[in-house]
């Protein structure tokens with residue numbers, strides 16, 4: 619990070635893929651970008667966790683590539699050895715092969731391999747929850763729970779929109795009514811994600827993923843077959859309706875129900891093979907009502923932008939393009 623007082627500075631809240639790509643693009647053009655994240659590591663919903671002897675992707679499971687711009691990024695990640703092709707489709711709800719020829723990618727050591735790679739050389743402060751935002755004549759001030767204070771000419775908020783709205787309303791700044799209305803219209807589905815370490819075969823069909831796309835379960839993945847875990851490590855995602863209606867339920871009840879549902883789906887007695895479990899409750903997993911623009915510029919002076927997977931397109935690709943679009947806007951370029 620440079621101490622040159624003439625350098626433009628930006629505070630980015632969120633070290634998910636959108637925030638990291640925005641920071642990286644700004645830094646390349648000579649800005650000082652400081653990224654704050656409340657998590658203990660980078661990646662946000664591209665999340666990998668170790669439970670017992672297994673590695674689990676428990677947020678995003680894989681990503682696809684549609685746009686040329688994202689294809690360029692993925693090419694770089696493949697060359698750097700942080701991304702790899704997993705498959706070209708997964709088993710369907712009945713366990714039948716369902717390949718469509720389009721590559722699905724993974725991080726080489728789990729999804730976090732990619733955000734960790736992008737974060738190298740950036741000023742990223744993890745374990746820093748932003749709790750207050752104030753605007754001033756020359757920019758923005760953000761205060762973290764730890765007491766850390768960061769100032770910048772521009773502010774980019776990449777947290778899921780309800781969390782970003784809470785933050786921007788926490789201090790002296792008042793969001794214009796029009797922007798507030800647009801942002802309040804953004805909605806997400808929740809997801810209950812269960813990690814299961816087993817002492818026997820997982821029963822997940824080739825190529826290690828069952829894309830159910832429904833209720834009560836949406837996905838069952840085998841992290842060993844995926845190539846990111848040594849143990850028999852299964853990730854189970856509940857569908858949005860089931861997740862919503864059980865989101866606040868007792869942890870043991872949720873875990874037991876999801877083990878039974880996954881065992882029924884796979885046709886195996888999962889319960890007798892489980893040696894360790896971990897449950898994650900994602901309040902914001904998939905965007906159900908996105909904002910149509912790739913990012914939202916609320917103020918030019920001082921610059922305030924919202925971006926992430928709720929803007930433009932969803933998922934890992936949409937979040938990546940949104941982070942780049944936010945950087946484009948700050949650099950005075952038309953988002954590509």
Ligand SMILES: Cc1cc2nc3c(=O)[nH]c(=O)nc-3n(C[C@H](O)[C@H](O)[C@H](O)COP(=O)(O)OP(=O)(O)OC[C@H]3O[C@@H](n4cnc5c(N)ncnc54)[C@H](O)[C@@H]3O)c2cc1C
Pocket residue numbers: 631632633634635636637654655656657660661662663664676677678679680681682746747748749776777778781785809811855900902903904925926927928932933934935937
């Ligand atoms: C269960 C699940 C399954 C998914 N499956 C897929 C999939 O298979 N394929 C796919 O393409 N996409 C999938 N997604 C979606 C994908 O993970 C997201 O679209 C993408 O990772 C979002 O990136 P982002 O940068 O917009 O947000 P995030 O990754 O959410 O990053 C935002 C960051 O902001 C931080 N933050 C929030 N508030 C504060 C604060 N006050 N102070 C500091 N930091 C803060 C958070 O800790 C987080 O790291 C899935 C998501 C979930 C949850």
